[in-house]
Amino acid sequence: MRIRRTTEPTAAAQDGEDEQQAIELRSELDELLRARQYAGQRERRLTEAVRAVPERQYPDPELLRQLAQARTLREGLGARCLELSEQLQALEDRLRQPAPRQPAPGQSVPRQSVPGQSVPGQSDTPLPGPQRPDPQRPEQHPGPRHSMPRQPMPRQPMGARFDDAHAPATPPAPPSAPIPPTPPPPPEPPRRRSPAELTALAERITALHRRGATEESADLVAQAAVLLPPPDTTRLAGLLARGGPPGASVRLARGAARGTPEQAVGTLAELRRAGLAEEAAELFHALWSYPADALPALLAALERAGQLADGATLLWEWGSAPTAEVAALAAALQGSGRSADARTLLRQAAGRPTADLAALAVSLAGPLPAVLLRELAAARPPGELVRLAAALDGRPELYGELLAALTADVDRHRTTLAALRTAGLPTTPAEPRRFRWGRRHG
Template sequence: MRMRSTEESAGQQPECEQRAAELRAELDELLSASRYAGQRERRLNEAIRAAPGRQRPDGDLLRQLAQARTLREGLGARCLQLSDQLQELENRLRQRRHPQQPPHPQQPLPAEPQPRQAPPPPPPPPARPDLGALTERIIGLHRRGAFPEAEELLNQAAARLAPTDAALLVGMLSQRGPTGASLHLARTAAGGTPDHAVAVLAELRELGLAEEAAELFHTFWTHPASAVPTLLAALERAGQHADRATLLWEWGSAPAPELTSLAACLQQHGRPADVRTLLRQAAGRPTADLAGLATELPPALATLLLHELAGLRPPAELVRLATALEAHPDLYRQLLDALLADGSRHRTTLAALRSAGLSTAPPGAPRSRWGRR
């Protein structure tokens, strides 16, 4: 029986070696095709970026780019499958070429191990969407007046497509789709996870789709305060620091309750630099608004705001602010502390406060017999 098993193994080995050679040849061909698809994708990207004045990319270029990406990713997934199969086959061949030595005759033979089950084959790569067919389907629904169905299809595309595919579909719709479809898709993409939405934004800009990118970014402004810290973190991770600053600048003009809510959320998420930037943007509001904002902010943030104001606003406006805060002794003291911390710089402001009959004495200092000084 042992001799027969050896003969069977010897007969199977050439067959395994032939199969391994076939896999190597197929893998080499696929790797070559994958490199070519990657080169074509790079050339198409360069052609789109080279459009004069960053005008909208040509629809045919967008379709070719989508096809090249689909081909490259499919080839890459197939290469991984073949590589795993080849590695498993080569491991079996090495075991047959170098079998374990049989134990000494005087020693009892160990129990034969249970045959190992072959690992399940890797799952096939996910099917890439046909963006051209999806575009035609959306156009067809609009032509038939099936607007709710077309909108639902756009919503599904925004939720399910990868950022690169979502941006390509936006580009195709901007060229051939119904009016407003590309903008709707861009707006809807802003409602995904922060990282996904930011990635779509970057892809839209890379394709020169400035109007749709602006639509997506403006939708960020409608997010509730609780969602903004994670959105800012996603912009930071993507290197979109200008967008992060712009978003905080927009929030700086939000109504006081919403701005207060955002400042508290940023503080809870451990983003002190964003809190400072937000309050610095808010420092440009009218004096009456600033007094109301200071009363609504938590004490630590109110102190930070007042210190920012002391360094940014002219003496006349600081006097008006101090007058509005006189009914709130704690806030008035915080503003005064900020001015007295650099008395030489704020000499004019302190003199203006005294002229207005407002106290400039540091907290705890004895009051002048001549009144407020």
């Protein structure tokens, strides 16, 4: 009987092709990340130049054209980087899966191990992957995280200035009784304003600016951004964009990030629904400057609003933050029970140089160093892993975590372990020292 030879590639050959493809994807992703970084720096310089123009003057049209061109370039590079990152993640997940066991000659292959066939009781629905935002969306707007510190706006002057713009001031409430030990009730939602009230408010902002009271006009815009509900903020932004002072609508949208996460996310959705793309982009840019302790609440608000793509984009953007900030962000996410987001953040940060990765591993606490080192062991080539191991040689606990990740799959990391031995680095965890105490003599 003639035995038919199969022409399909073996599992080892397929793994080799996948590893080579992963190396090529990492190289292309590194180049695109550098290009995107340069485009983002140019965009920030042009944005600062536009904002430096006095409020009574309009920016140079050529400057605005260059800013729009830089923003389009950065958004296109960002969309491509995100696409390659998802491809690389899927490829690395496939490489981490154990190879299927080959049957002995004459042994039938179990039906579950045959790809392309459905098995009763098993679902063929693929697992949901990470959401990718629309590359045409203008809100992917990186910038320095500390460009706008998030601080609560004062509420006391609002009754004397904000309400006087469109309605009689409400008399102050009588002093309340001492706060009981029970938790206070949730705050009431902001009062909705009528179209006439919002129109009067926009006219007052414009009149103050025309009279030269630019500080009072800007202060009124900042207070409205915090105290108005999202629909009213969006309507006021539209009025200011059509007839208000230059840049007032953008400042109003950016100021909404100083409110609660629910208010900021609701305003972002309303701005997009109203077609105010520039204002929505500024607000999304401001969300990137949220402090670390507010990130879990922001991501939860985005999830409740159905804006999962925005949360994924923010995690991807935060992955390029400085090392100390990434450590603080990951700790905040891990401490709030969002370990999956912390792992995603560390995976996005795993593309930086080896020295930064070693510093990041040292800065992390709890289970996060092991999470980062496992991601690096699965994603980095042997040469970079050897350099990382050399940088962590003076940290026994971190070096042990890296070795644990490598020795968990010896067949896959055989080349890395051999390179460690060649470099004179240990390939087994160091045993704790045992001190021998001598007999004391009186």
